Amino acid sequence: MSSTINGLPPDPILERRELIQLRASQTIARRTMVSRVVTGLLWVGLVIALIPLGSVVLALIDKGVRFLGWSFLTALPQLPSLASLNDIGGIGNAVAATLVIDALAGLVAVPIGVVVGLYLSQGSSRPANFLRTVVEIMTGMPSILLGVFAYEYFVVTMKSYSGIAAVIALSMLMVPVIAKAAELAFMAVPSSLREAALALGARESRVARQVVFPSALPGVLTGVLLALARAVGETAPVLLVVGPTISNLWNWNPLKPMTPMPMLIFGYANSQYPSQRAAAWGVALTLVALVVILTTSSRLISARMRRERHS
């Protein structure tokens, strides 16, 4: 800091101004530094998050792709041997079991979920509010608990493991998801539409069927697909009720034990045969592909819905 110029006494105003400028530049430098560190940390966080998640995707593709093919999806599994690595055959019966169980779970859950959603969308009476809370808590309920329930009521009373017990557990997982999405979709239907239909003399059931439901359909469908995507991959409740052993035979009858794909992955992952441990990745990739198809179509529908609403 220049204190004296040409022997003159120091100028207090000039000195103060320089001091302020110095402090300001220091503050700005410090704040820029801190900001850089913070934004840098955010980048670091994103990279740390992407490493393991990317590793999951890479492992799936790297170890799973060689299995994919028509015969893998449709043929029966072959009995494994410790000698050979490539005698795995297919997973046709597991694919069939998954299709049967999840289609039936959808058949049970979709009507109930949609009607519960319609009921919830119609107002906030005390029972409706209570049911709404129940639905929300059920959405986060650990799925294994529904397996315990299905075991107690279906496996014990039927005295047999069965696909149908898994259907019950999975449909109970699906109903809250569908009901929540349906409620939101029904509430998003403009009330002017509903009122106009009522004013024209239509009954409530007709209004629901011909006015509310068609315009809420994409939203409901989004929820149904998301619920299916969740049900297809559920393992914990299925493990308890479909039977303890992995089946190598065709079975389309849900009253008998079945081996759907998630159960097969669990069994193969812990298998003593290297060929089965390797094939677990083929099953996993198939299952993930199915889930991706379901979630992507759900996303496409909701994206299109948003576009239409804005236009």
Add this chain to the structure above:
Amino acid sequence: MTIPSPVSERPLKSDVAERIRRSATSDRPFRYVLRATAALFGAVIVLFVWSIVKTAWPAITSNGINLIIGRTWIAGSGPYGALPLIIDTLSTTAIALIFAVPVGLASAMALQFQVPQRLRGPLASLVELLAAVPSVVYGLWGIAVMVPFFINTLEPFLSHLTGSSWPFNGPQDGFSILLAGIVLSIMILPTIVAVSRDVIATVPIEVVEGALSLGATRGQVFSKVIIPTARTGLLGAIVLGTGRALGETIAVAMVIGSNAQLPHSLFSSGATLASIIAVEFGNSVGSEGSALAALALILMVITGLVNWGARALTRRAATR
């Protein structure tokens, strides 16, 4: 002259009014269907809770408080003390949160504000896709990729770094509480990122622009504007992830080593409330089925409370 209201109970004369009245009454069946379905669903949920309480009852009456504070769990004969399972459940969840919360919140903010527009869509889709990947696939990945990594690299490294002192002592065979916690953190990461990104997106842009116009740096906008404004919703996202970690079953059962013992270190094998149900339920004999149902009840109460809290928080954030 007053026009009779269609909802009035007075007898109406004209044909139109009669039709309106009839149409209104003839919709009772529709409302009955709605109520009956809602009641059916409610009844099934009551049945669900009741079945678990009923099955658990013998174990609750015969073990009493030892069910929660007992230190030993012996399959088949008892005693059934769930303390090791509760401790393992809480410690795996804690490990999961330690990693997933900072990384998840940072990624959400980076995704929302830092990543170039062109990359944002694909990355967000990737995150949502990973939130939908079934947990058994994460378990498979844990066994096939993480266990070798733990045995060969991470466990020797941590043990060497700390001179084999607590909590990095014990067997180095991969299957451990630490691995279960890390697999859990990777599983709840997409949930935390997706939900907190939605919450951050609701912060009004005016507030951010106001702060920037006053000369705030990006870092200050993050720490002093966005996080405080979105605080409740972010907390809701974290609690939601916590609920998922507490109840996660299959992935944990595959990597934790399934051993109901009090943990000695982060490298010891263990079992959580959910994972032991998955592993033991199929081959449970005697009184163990009831004891496992009692674990299910404990788990139901814990996750019910956590999820209820998360919903309350996210709803408060949404309505504000």
